[in-house]
Amino acid sequence: MKNKWLQIALSVLSLGLAVLLVIYLPQLVQALTGKQVSWAEIGRLFGSISAGQIALMTGLWLLSLLAYTFVLTNSLPGLNNLQALTLNAAGSAVSNLVPFGGAVGVALSWAMTKGWGFTSRPFVVMTLVSGVWNTLFRFILPAVGIIALLVAGRVPNAAVANAGWTGAISILVLCVVVAVALYWDRAAVVLGKGLDKVTRLLRLKIHASEAFHRLRADTADVVRGRWPGLSLGMVFFLGFQWAIMAACMQATGAWPGLAESIAVFALSRVLTSALVTPSGAGIMETGVAASLIYFGAGDTPAIATALLFGFWTYTIEIPFGGLALGAWALLRRRNGRNAGAEPPSAISKATQ
Template sequence: MRNTWLQILLSAASLALAVLLVVLLPQILQALTGAEVSWAQIGSGFARLSPAMIGLMALVWAASLWAYTFVLTNSLPGLSHLQALTLNAAGSAVSNLLPFGGAAGVALTFAMTRGWGFPTRAVVVSTLVSGIWNTLFRFILPAVGIVALLLAGKVPDPTVANAAWVGAVSILVLVAVVAAALYWERAARLLGRALDALVRLAPRRVRPAEGRISGAIHRLRADTADIVHRRWAGLSGGMTAFLVFQCLIMAACLVATGAYPGPAETVAVFALSRVLTTALVTPSGAGIMEGGVATLLVAFGEPAAEAAVAALLFGFWTYTIEIPVGGLALGAWSLLRRRPARQQPVDRTPSERRSRS
């Protein structure tokens, strides 16, 4: 009971902090950039939005949700796109309301998929694979943002430009190494041994047991190898389409509010926004993301009021709207689960097929 009340208090405090950061956005912008903006100006910016532009944003947002269903259907064979849409919406609603909401989202995923007849092993592998793909692409995004600015010549200082190239290439190399370790067993062994050798340099009191990292990498690869080998293209295509649509939402928000700084800067702002959503202080980085996006837009020379409106509008399409939509999806699932459902065809892993033969 104490743990339950603690979780409730932490959730309430986290949500309150997110709301406070949004309310104080004008003051945060002034403190970070020196630009003055008021809520009256922000309200006027929202009032100028045209119904046609709002409708376009809604269509692109819906397309981004549909694109992500390909990640889920490829990570869990047998899952339909409608089920994946329901699963993603409900999980996002839970994650967006709770600090460390990912754990609650995973628990909900298990409950929903088990109700549809999927075995636990398949759901575990799906959770691992989709989580890995999300993490890899979150690593790639900052590199893409840096490269976009460099190719557009938006980093005039040669020293900064060289450091940016080194950083971008380093990130991409790291992602390539991890991807190779997931796909090839030999690469996984080499990476595990290299990390074990690196860990041996750490002080003994904080050093993990010998071979623990290589063993963990081997087990992770064994769990995900079949899905990764057969469905990596679908997983990558789904994640790419999802992020492209979300970047288009960002571009639409910037154009609609008059804060569009250019294509390269838009990619960089979008990359920053996705990185800031990993902040654990508030659910999905709410409040932190909006402040960071508005600050970067001002740094790119956009007016503070327009930058604030664009950041809040993008936060609405990528965070706020997911809560009521996810609530509706969760309610529909709760009602429909009480009816007898037709068993879903489940694509079993090779080990499961051998055990049944």
């Protein structure tokens, strides 16, 4: 009970912090830039957004949800796209409401997949594979953002540019090494030895190579056969999410340029990892607004863009996920009643 009430208290505090960060976002931006922005100005800017722009954002949001279903269907063979959409929506709703909500989302996903007839082993593999691919692309995104700024010449001097190239290439090389090691046995052995050397240097009491080889053993079949589908699903999912941000920037007049928009998007996805609030809510919006202002956008358009993008990638997922979860529960209950009402002779024939 103590743990339960502690979790509830932490959830309330975390959600409260997220709400406060959003409410006081204009004041936070004023502290950073010295320029005053009012909610009335933000409201007027929201009022100028056309129905066509809203329809475009809605379409891009739906496409991003559809794209991610291919990550899940490739992670769990036999799962269809409608089930994957329901799974993702319900899990996202939980994660967006509860700090450290990943564990609760996994438990909910397990209950849903079990109801569809999947056993624990394929579900564990799906959780591992989708988690690995999300992590890999979460590392890749900052490198892509840095490279975009370097190509566009948005760096103060040559020293910063050299450091940027070094960091971006190092990140990409690391991701490639891990991806290859997941696929290729000899690369896995080399990486395992390297991980052990690092842990010994850091004097960590863990067997990194053993953990990595267990991960490979659990995910090898899916990774080797379905890595193209997994990767394309992530690319299109993130691509549509960037397009949502671009549409928000265009609608509010905060478009900073192609390279800058990619960098801001990459930062936004990194900030969602902040565990202080559910899915980094409030923190992500503050980071997006500050980075847009740094790239030359006006204060009001920058804040409006951050709030609008937060709506499409966080807020709307809560009611949508609730509807998906409610539909799943309703269908499950109806199917249970139908099975209970079916005559014994029909049940026996169906199971033969």
